[in-house]
Amino acid sequence: WFNIDKGCPQSSVLSPTLFIIYNCDLGSYLANCTSHLFADDLAVIVAGQLGIKYSYQCLDLEKRIKLLIDHLEYYSYLIDQPINTNKTQALFTARAIGHPKFDIHFNS
Numbered sequence: 001w002f003n004i005d006k007g008c009p010q011s012s013v014l015s016p017t018l019f020i021i022y023n024c025d026l027g028s029y030l031a032n033c034t035s036h037l038f039a040d041d042l043a044v045i046v047a048g049q050l051g052i053k054y055s056y057q058c059l060d061l062e063k064r065i066k067l068l069i070d071h072l073e074y075y076s077y078l079i080d081q082p083i084n085t086n087k088t089q090a091l092f093t094a095r096a097i098g099h100p101k102f103d104i105h106f107n108s
Contacts, residue, residue: 016040022079029075032064044068048094058100065104073106 008015016039026042027035034045046065048057076083085106092099 022081026075029071030068031071033068044072054094054096055100058102062100062102062104065102069104069106 008018019040020037023037023042026037030044032046034047036043036045046061046068048061052060072083083106088106090102090104092102
């Protein structure tokens with residue numbers, strides 16, 4: 001036998017199962033987006049508004065993503081489960097040429 005003070009054994013099916021059970025209410029904290037839990041990862045999709053100018057879409061997206069991150073940080077604080085920002089990535093896609101310069105940070 002061995003002692004485990006925190007976490008689950010590596011490659012155990014217990015870890016993703018507990019993660020999904022423990023975080024099943026996460027979607028209610030993340031408004032105006034689509035979220036998916038898979039194993040011990042979270043994927044979030046934030047879509048721009050249709051029918052407005054591209055530059056305004058980008059400003060709106062930045063504002064909504066910052067709010068989403070604030071909610072995610074608050075949720076992680078409530079459940080005492082830190083966000084691993086080293087494994088956090090963002091992907092921006094658009095039909096427009098070029099991409100905006102977003103100013104988005106964790107732990108503001």
